[in-house]
Amino acid sequence: MKKEDFLQGQAELTCRFRTRFRIANAGFLCAMLIWILAVTYFPVSPFLKAKFAWPVVIALYVLVFVAWRTLRQMKRQFGLVCPSCQRPFSLKESAREKLLVSGTCGRCGGRVFDDVVSEVPQG
Numbered sequence: 079m080k081k082e083d084f085l086q087g088q089a090e091l092t093c094r095f096r097t098r099f100r101i102a103n104a105g106f107l108c109a110m111l112i113w114i115l116a117v118t119y120f121p122v123s124p125f126l127k128a129k130f131a132w133p134v135v136i137a138l139y140v141l142v143f144v145a146w147r148t149l150r151q152m153k154r155q156f157g158l159v160c161p162s163c164q165r166p167f168s169l170k171e172s173a174r175e176k177l178l179v180s181g182t183c184g185r186c187g188g189r190v191f192d193d194v195v196s197e198v199p200q201g
């Protein structure tokens with residue numbers, strides 16, 4: 079893998095994931111609003127409220143899981159995985175800089191870039 083490919087892949091991934099995340103977020107907020115309005119304006123017995131609390135919690139877990147899996151899949155799609163251990167790279171700024179400076183995987187220590195890495199590029 080070349081450093082350039084990594085940077086380009088990461089930029090594309092960030093862009094696409096942000097768009098998807100915004101859509102998902104908007105949908106989730108709408109659903110929450112509808113749920114809150116429904117609970118506020120329609121007389122719901124405490125029994126029903128308790129009955130609806132669990133599906134909401136489960137839905138939240140499912141949402142987080144789907145978002146995590148989507149990001150993982152997208153990382154693979156854009157080639158943002160370690161050539162040695164095949165694990166996707168972290169998107170954290172600190173981890174990214176460490177990878178760019180050292181040129182080695184933060185998890186297995188394997189070499190990531192084919193070209194010699196000596197400085198952190200702009201952007």
Ligand SMILES: [Zn+2]
Pocket residue numbers: 160161162163164165183184185186187188
């Ligand atoms: Zn690795």
